[in-house]
Amino acid sequence: MTNKKKTSLVLGIMCFALTLGIVVQLRTVKNTNSTVSQNYEENNLRAEVLKYKERYENKYKDLEKAQAELEKVREKATQNNGELEEAENQIKQANKINGTTEVTGPGIIITLTDGKSIPTTLNPNDLIVHYLDILSVVNELKNAGAEAISVNDQRIVNTTGISCSGNIIDINGERVGSPFVIKAIGLPEYLANLSRPGGYLEKMKDDGVDVKTEKSNSVTIPKYTGVMTFKYLKNVE
Amino acid sequence: MIFVAILIGCILGAIIGMNTPMISYTYSSYLAIAIIAALDSVFGGIASVIKKNFDLKIFISGFFGNAILAILLTILGQKLNVDIYLAAIVVFVWRMFMNLGTIRRYYVEKWSDKFIKKEEKEKTTEKEVAEK
Structure with missing residues (x-):
């Protein structure tokens, strides 16, 4: 037994x-969603790309950790010094405006999804969310007083470019696809005016794009993950 | 009892596997080869039960030893830039087919034996009926 x-x-x-x-x-294997190709070379290249992506992500995590540590050290160093505390607050303010810190506040969430049904009378091109649509919406949000904007977790900063790259959209050099979740922080009532009759969102809705707007009391917008370099910028004396 | 233990092990493994964090893509090739090795030793175990020379110690050492050896060979292959894991897969799959062949032959023979015996019984009963 x-x-x-x-x-x-x-x-x-x-x-x-x-x-x-x-x-x-x-x-x-499901998560990597790489379709297994018959081509041996192609598979190898795909595996290589995935490995580099992983390494990049690990390094980025290290960087984030280091930044958090820096923040702590700076806070400790400026604790008992009024002048330095002022400087620290200035740095924090600048980071918030630059988009290098995560921010939260009241705002609006707009979801744009490619239209599914294809009525024969409509131009199928209208059903797709193009980069110009995203640009227009972002522009209108800025016009309505948005203080921070992100598209699919890509923070819109002053170096952000939104461009077309085939069937997807390139934002901050990262590839972004439908559905597009545009988050903005600002006075929700003002931002919600985007869906006014005759506005851009209304026009997109008429074209067949699936548009959803949602006011929210706490919208969290992630920080900008890229690197900002200013080589040619100089102060005027 | 054994089947209950196997069933519980499988269900527990599936549930915990669904909830564990994913391993990184770099190590998934090692895990794949380890799975193939483990499957091979499972089939080997069933075949040895049929051959009636099943030994638990040999089974356990084969299960873990083969998996670890396969992983080490894959790592070595990556360091030397030779796809050694292909050789390991070929050997394991070949052995799996051999063991499956043994299992299949055993059950087919058992089944056909039963069939023949049934026919013989029917014949004898028919004869008895005729004699009466």
Whole structure:
């Protein structure tokens, strides 16, 4: 009996290990969503790209950690010095405006999704959200007093470009696709005026694009993840 | 009892596997080869049960030893820029087919034996009926 118990225990543990491995592997492969191509070279290149992406993400996490540490050290150093505290507050303010810190506040969330049904009378090109649509919406949001804007978690900063790159849109050099979630912080009543009759969102709705606007009391907008370099900028003396 | 243990192990593994954080893509190739090795030793175990020379110690050491050896070979292959894991996959899959062949032959023979015995029984009963 003890022998049988031992056998069943060991087999149970082994089956546990095997299924655990299989399930984790399946999830990993599903997550990378790389379709297996017949081409050996192509598969290798794809694996290489994934590896570099992972390395980049790890490095970015390290950077974030270092930045948090820097913040702490700076806070400690300026604790008991009025002048330095003022400078620290200025830095924080500048970071908030520049878009290098995560911010939150009341605002609006606009979701633009490519239209699905294709009525024959409509131009199918109208159903798609183009980069010019995103640009116009962002422009209108700025016009309505938005203080911070992000499109699919890409913060719009003063170096951001929104451009067309095939069937997706290029924002901050990152590729972004439908559905587009545009978040903006500002007075919600003003920002909600974007969906006024005759406005740009209304026009897009008429074209067949799925437009949703939602006022919210707390919209969180992530920070800008790229690097800002200013090489040619100089102060005028 | 054994089947219950296997079932519980499988279900627990699936549930925990669904909730664990994903491993990074770099290590997924190692895990894949380890899974193939483990599957191979499972089939080997079933085949040895049929051959009646099943030994638990050999089974366990094969299960983990093969998986670890396969992972180490894959790492070595990546360091040397040779795809050694292909050789490991070929060997494991080949052995899986061999073991499956053993299992299949055993069950097909068992089944056909039963069939023949049934026919013989029917014949004898028919004869008895005729004699009466």
